[in-house]
Amino acid sequence: MSNEEVIKVLIVDDIAETRENIRKLLQFEADFEIVGAARNGYEGIELAKDLEPDVILMDINMPDIDGITATETIRQEVPHSQIVILTVQADPNYMRRAMLAGARDFLTKPPSVDEMIGAIRRAGELAHEEREKTKNVYSVKPGNGSMPVGTLKDGKIISVFSPKGGVGKTTIAVNLAVALHRKETPVVLVDGNMEFGDVMVFLNKQAKNSIVDLAPRADELDQDVIEEVTMLHQESGIKVLAAPSRPEFAESVNGDQFAQVxxxxxxxxSYVIVDCSSSLTDVTLSTIDTSDLIMLLTTQEIPAIKDSRLFLDLLQPLKINRERLLFVMNKYDKRVAIKPEKVSENFKQELKVVIPFEEKVVLPAINRGVPFMLGEKSKSITRSFISLTEEIRKRLSAPDKKTAVEVPEKVSVAG
Ligand SMILES: Nc1ncnc2c1ncn2[C@@H]1O[C@H](COP(=O)(O)OP(=O)(O)O)[C@@H](O)[C@H]1O
Ligand SMILES: [Mg+2]
Incomplete structure (x- = not known):
């Protein structure tokens, strides 16, 4: 891949001293090239268009237009450029707005050298991949409705699965959808739990239609029907396809129909995210079968680990290649003796993303029906979702990547 390519960096900050300091900090990185420095948001936008940098270090508070507005414009004009926001303090409100504007990462001023270099390198790699992708892939034409017009053709299906209930499938599916959604990479979230689907509750919405309306027409779907049956979640921009409204309707959807939808x-x-049921129903099996990426969730609890083991053993008979698996640990608590590294080693399955236990953020968000990736923020859980989306974008942007099962390397806990 393009790892050895130079990462072109643009600095946008109204204070000359800050621009100079950043320059100095970065000058020893052989693969970084500072292509320019802008003194305000307008100049930042202009330079971004001219220089097409890979990474833009963006200040928030600037005299004319702020860094968030500039971020929004740049994301539209130069989609492959990745923006890392520099804030004076980690204000959750700023972080949320910056995230919605399309920023890739946040650093608190003054950042440590390692933090900054790490963030730039991650963003730079992503920029190189995005640049590659836009060379030969689709473009979404803006439509008049909320649904993208034109076809993407090869959107990716991501299923969020765990054989154990209560490990956080719905929590993760909902927040992942919000985190992945961008104008240029739209997301639809599908409730794959036919009996007790609760995605709509997590979003505090009531569905008028559901998968039940689509299943009988699975052979003759068209864009209008999809538009009618899915619901726009205004606050985030994602579309949602609801589960049947009552458990007894579950039988009216079979696995083939679901996969066709x-x-x-x-x-x-670009991304079709499915919140799966824990039981291996016909619908769940079809979903897993048709997924580009299967997120297998576990926690530090022995029953969840045991069930994950049983599921991993099923992969071969089900003819599911482990390469399609993304093993994630949720509710991580460092006080618990069962370490992610050990689970990973034991299962011979790489465990790259660990999501911390953050009851104070997660519970109120669920009860209010506002995904925490939109609202209340805790630095560590938010950061873990940024790692998760980065990992997913990386995995799914390499179409014929033939990665063998890797020996688990470093497990990173964001935060
Ligand atoms: N990272 C986390 N930290 C704290 N609590 C969590 C976390 N993820 C999920 N939970 C809690 O776990 C419970 C089950 O989550 P849910 O998403 O409904 O799981 P599932 O869909 O797998 O049944 C919820 O009460 C939720 O608040
Ligand atoms: Mg659930």
Missing amino acids: LDFLRNFY
């Missing part, structure tokens, strides 16, 4: 959604959305 998912496949059709690929045409319009």
Whole structure:
């Protein structure tokens, strides 16, 4: 891949001293090239368009237009450029707005050298991949409705699964959808739990239609039908396809129909995220079968680990390649003796993303029906979601990557 490529960096900050300090900090990185420095938001936008940097270090508070507005414009004008925001303090409100504007990462001023270099390198790699992708892939034409017009053709299906209930599938599916959604990479979230789907509750919405309306027409779907049946979640911009409203309707959707619907959604959305049921129903099996990426969730609890083990053992008979798996630990508590590294080693399955236990953030968000990636923020859980989306974008942007099962390397806990 393009790892050895030079990372072009643009600095946007109204204070000359800050620009100079950043320059000095970065000058020893052989693969970094400072291509320019802008003194305000307007200049930042102009330079971004001219220089097409890979990474933009963006101040928030600037005299004319602020860094968030500049971020929004740059994301549209130079989509592959990745923006790292520099804030004076980690204000959750700023972070949320910056995130919605399309920023990739946040650093608190003054950042440590390692922090800054790490963030730039991650963003730089992503920029190189995005640049590659836009060379030969689709473009979404803006439509008049909330649904993207034109076809993406190869949107990716990501299923969030765990054989154990209560490990956080719905929590993660909902917040991942919000975190991945961008204008240029739209997301649809599908409730894959036919009996007790609760995605709509997590979003505090009531669905008028559901998968039940699509299943009988799975052979003859068109864009209008999809538009009618899915619901826009205004606050985040994602679209949502609800589960049947009552458990007894579950039987009216079979696995083939469900997979056909998912496949059709690929045409319009970059990411189709499915919140699966824990039981291996016909619908769950079809979902897993048709997924580009299967997120297998576990926690530090023995029953969850045991069930994950049983599921991993099932992969071979089900003919599911481990390469499609993304093993994630949720509710991580460092006080618990069962360490992610050990689980990973034991399962011979790389465990790259660990999401911390953050009851104070997660519970109120669920009860209010506002995904925490939109609202209340805790630095560590938010950062873990940024790592998660980065990992997913990386995994899914390499179409014929033939990664063998890797020996677990470093497990990183964001935060
Ligand atoms: N990272 C986390 N930290 C704290 N609590 C969490 C976390 N993830 C999930 N939870 C809690 O776990 C419970 C189950 O989550 P849910 O998403 O409904 O799981 P599932 O869909 O797998 O059944 C919820 O009460 C939620 O608040
Ligand atoms: Mg659930």
